[in-house]
Amino acid sequence: MVKGLEGIIAAETQISLVDGTKGHLVYRGQWAKDLAVRHTFEESAYLLWHGALPTPLQLAEFKNELARGRRLTPELRSLLEAIPPHTPLMNTLQAAVTALAGNAPAWPPALEQAVQLTALLPTLIAYRRHQLSGTPLSEGADTEEDHAAYYLHLLSGHPASEAQVRALNAYMVLAMEHGLNASTFAARVVASTESDLYSAVGAAIGAMKGPLHGGAPSGVIRLLDSIGTADRAEPVLRAMLERGERLMGFGHRVYKTRDPRAEALREVCAGLAGGDPWLDLARDTEETAIRLLAEYKPGRALYTNVEFYAAAVMRAAAMPTELFTPTFTAARIVGWTTHVLEQAQHNRIYRPQSLYTGNMPASDA
Ligand SMILES: CC(C)(COP(=O)(O)OP(=O)(O)OC[C@H]1O[C@@H](n2cnc3c(N)ncnc32)[C@H](O)[C@@H]1OP(=O)(O)O)[C@@H](O)C(=O)NCCC(=O)NCCS
The missing domain is CATH 1.10.230.10 (Cytochrome P450-Terp, domain 2)
Known part of the structure; x- marks a missing residue:
């Protein structure tokens, strides 16, 4: 038995390589370090989902798709209003994400669903934050802004400095994916039952909430x-x-x-x-x-x-401490959804064994 499945290979993946001995982190054949320094969240997310960096035209189309996905529907607003104020933000995100499953086909998971959820998370986090503090969500934030800039604008109500945007962008690129960590594994396990992508992401958010995983620095x-x-x-x-x-x-x-x-x-x-x-x-x-x-x-x-x-x-980036883990979530959702899509391509339900160490019945079977 291997406690915590340490060192066990449970999936083949073409998404990323994490090599702790050499200090390597590779996303789809590219150094994550280079992506963080030279590329945006949008370009890196596109790379993970599609396997290649976007052309200028593909990037423009992708940014439009993200911009369209940023608005909250009246139903989602009502749902957020109905959630008690003391509910932890991560649980609130979980509820909102799983509610979006709606009538969407459960299987197979679709890339459009992944993009929709990724686009929406910063708005959900900022909306909830403003709702609880009684401040209005910034109407000035332009949904056409780059992802990191848009998120910071929504949170503070004014455009962030270039330094803040570049720093948060780099963080979000580096937090986007890290192999078969606990939350990504949770997402793959749920997807392996042919459940929907929203439920898989909901499970991943639950795993991310724990201090051993998404704990704030x-x-x-x-x-x-x-x-x-x-x-x-x-x-x-x-x-x-x-x-x-x-x-x-x-x-x-x-x-x-x-x-x-x-x-x-x-x-x-x-x-x-x-x-x-x-x-x-x-x-x-x-x-x-x-x-x-x-x-x-x-x-x-x-x-x-x-x-x-x-x-x-x-x-x-003037990020309040309680938004550290949700911000990590807004980045890691790209990795989760990429793994869910990959799992669906060659699916086999996860079913490890447990070693029974309890008592046996006194009489023979
Ligand atoms: C992350 C961490 C738990 C890894 O620990 P590890 O690789 O198992 O290393 P060990 O705990 O066995 O420590 C090895 C030695 O280095 C020392 N050490 C390790 N990290 C240290 C640190 N951040 N500051 C001072 N000394 C440190 C230990 O005291 C120990 O010294 P000793 O041999 O004289 O007793 C450890 O480095 C740590 O506690 N870091 C600070 C907390 C932190 O940054 N956590 C976030 C991790 S992403």
């Missing part, structure tokens, strides 16, 4: 908060290491070398130097942390993990 936020300015990085971090504490955002269990997602986000943040104080603080803190970790933990090869830069990007 709040430890990193606290660390950066306690540092405040770059000149305080060394004394604060040194004191932590002297006390035997761990520096949040450093070290990784799978990546035994540099986490390619952290590398890519660093590159984007470096390109935005001077564009945002949070990104500058993150970059300066990282340099100091790596140096001090090498001094206090020689030979451990401790590098920056994705949580570190995810926190910096979220902070720079």
